Amino acid sequence: MRLEGIELRLVRLRLREPFRISSGTTHDRRILLVRLTTDEAVGWAECVAGEAPNYSYETLATARWALTEHLAPAVVGREFADPAGVAATLDEAAKGHRMAKAAIEMAAWDAAARAAGRSLAEQLGGQKTRVPTGVSIGLQPSMNELLQAIEAFVAEGYCRVKLKIAPGQDVEMVRTVREHFPELPLTVDANAAYGAADLDHLAELDRLGLLLIEQPFPEDDLLLHAELQHRIETPVCLDESATGPARCREALALDACRMVNIKPGRVGGLTASKAIHDLCAEADVPVWIGGMLESGIGRAHNVALASLPNVRLLGDTSASHRYWDRDVVDPPFTLNGDGTVTVPQGPGIGVEIDEDYLDEITEERAAFSGQGSAGSA
């Protein structure tokens, strides 16, 4: 495919409720969307970087800079055999900046699938037509509000709940939740909020029947994750640390985790996601698909990826209504009666982009064409 043009659009979407993790709170999502044109089809994707560098060093501002100055110019006007070729060229153009790269690479996957007349799920090798789905609940102001939130999501049909934890809101909080919901499939996520001094304390979570403990320690500390994993039976799961296939291989070799949360936006796109999926499958390590409060565009990519066979755990691929009053795709993602989300079967990401609504919420746009010129509209 010849990559003819890229349009970047910055949109603002208001979350129905603010989302708080150990390192910060998100109220609105300002999302950079990529619309990529090839000689055969158009593809869409979104950049998952947030406004503050609290989840990762990448932000909306760094992604925009990397996309504008280095990544879009490196691929526009060039011919590629497949999206993996786009990923390789992006890697040659810049180190790091995986969230920025993923936005282009994933749009290339959408375009390639549309050009082939296949769904993105099929193009990726996915087999499931529905994926069971969990929900991630942000830190709540009080125990009561947390219990009520869990109650409401369980009543809606979510089959697994992920709780955010942070120092001061951890073992006791999870124990209370467990007492109220003895059978609920439950996970916890610390977003790297703990250190070596917390090993004994975190080991107490082992008795609470959790499916996994996600990213307790800083991103660059695989050894500390391995130390916790050796002390407990609950699987340790990596998110922030799992930056790509090589890092995942290291983590598995060190027994630093026994499960992996794959977020295509975090690892540079769907090519790297598939590689992580495959190497975990070989090691018999189950994976699941995380979420970054995506619009329906990023959600469609995540749901397609969740249809792969080694995605054996429920992900944070919740329905549109969990996040937005109105999503940017049609139809929006909804929760089926059995707690699943349907994997779109139409070409590419398989949902229509609501361009009228996008126009309403667009703050800025910039275009890159084959002539290498960048212009704003």
Ligand code: NPG
């Ligand atoms: O449902 O998309 C969702 C949110 C899932 O908890 C979730 N995401 O650390 O995994 C995370 C967390 C997150 C959200 C991280 C926003 C960064 C920003």
